[in-house]
Amino acid sequence: xxxxxxxxxxxxxxxxxxxxxxxxxxxxxxxxxxxxxxxxxxxxxxxxxxxxxxxxxxxxxxxxxxxxxxxxxxxxxxxxxxxxxxxxxxxxxxxxxxxxxxxxxxxxxx
Amino acid sequence: xxxxxxxxxxxxxxxxxxxxxxxxxxxxxxxxxxxxxxxxxxxxxxxxxxxxxxxxxxxxxxxxxxxxxxxxxxxxxxxxxxxxxxxxxxxxxxxxxxxxxxxxxxxx
Numbered sequence: 703x704x705x706x707x708x709x710x711x712x713x714x715x716x717x718x719x720x721x722x723x724x725x726x727x728x729x730x731x732x733x734x735x736x737x738x739x740x741x742x743x744x745x746x747x748x749x750x751x752x753x754x755x756x757x758x759x760x761x762x763x764x765x766x767x768x769x770x771x772x773x774x775x776x777x778x779x780x781x782x783x784x785x786x787x788x789x790x791x792x793x794x795x796x797x798x799x800x801x802x803x804x805x806x807x808x809x810x811x812x
Numbered sequence: 813x814x815x816x817x818x819x820x821x822x823x824x825x826x827x828x829x830x831x832x833x834x835x836x837x838x839x840x841x842x843x844x845x846x847x848x849x850x851x852x853x854x855x856x857x858x859x860x861x862x863x864x865x866x867x868x869x870x871x872x873x874x875x876x877x878x879x880x881x882x883x884x885x886x887x888x889x890x891x892x893x894x895x896x897x898x899x900x901x902x903x904x905x906x907x908x909x910x911x912x913x914x915x916x917x918x919x920x
Contacts, residue, residue, distance in 0.1 A: 744918070745920040747918040755876070757870070757873050758870035762919055763919030764916050765865055766863070766864060768862050769863065772862070782887075810919070
C-alpha cells in the first residue's frame, strides 16, 4: 500500500521539529571559531589560575553542553563569581554560549 | 657528605609532599556512591545534561567547588545541601576519587 505523499511530508516535518527541540542549538563549528578567549587557560593541560586563588582550571572537553551554558550564564549574571570568567562571559551572547558549549561537549577532534 | 644531605633533604621532601596529598581514593569512592552517584553517576560521568561530569576533572578544582558550595560562595540549592555535611577529608577524598576516573579531557 502506498502512503499518500502528504503523510510522509507531515511525518518528516514532525520528526525534524522534534529532533530540533531535543538537540542543543549550539553550532560546534561556530564554537570552534569563537574559542580564542578560552584556549589561553582551558586549552593548556595542567594550566593553573594565579588569581584570586591557585588551582587547575577545569577541564571542559566532554562536559555536558547544557551545564556549560548554565555556568556561563551564571558568570554573566554574577550568580557565579570569578573575575576572569565574569569578564569573558559578559561579552558572550546566548548563541555564543551555546556554540562554545557544543564545541567543548565533544572531548576530542573538532 | 653532601650527597647524604641531599638524600636526607629529598627524603624529607617526599615525606612532606606525600603527607600533603594523603587523600584516600577508596574512601572517596565509597562516599561518592552514597552522596554523589544519584546525579553525577557512580564514576562521575553524569548521565544527566544539567549535572556536570566530574570524572577526570582536576582534584583541586573539584575541592574548590565543594568548599565554595559549603561556604556559600558558590550558590546552588542542591549542592549547598550536599556539600554542607562533608568534612575536609570527605572533600579531599571525593575530589581525588573523581579526578582519577576516566572522563573529561583538556580540549584546545
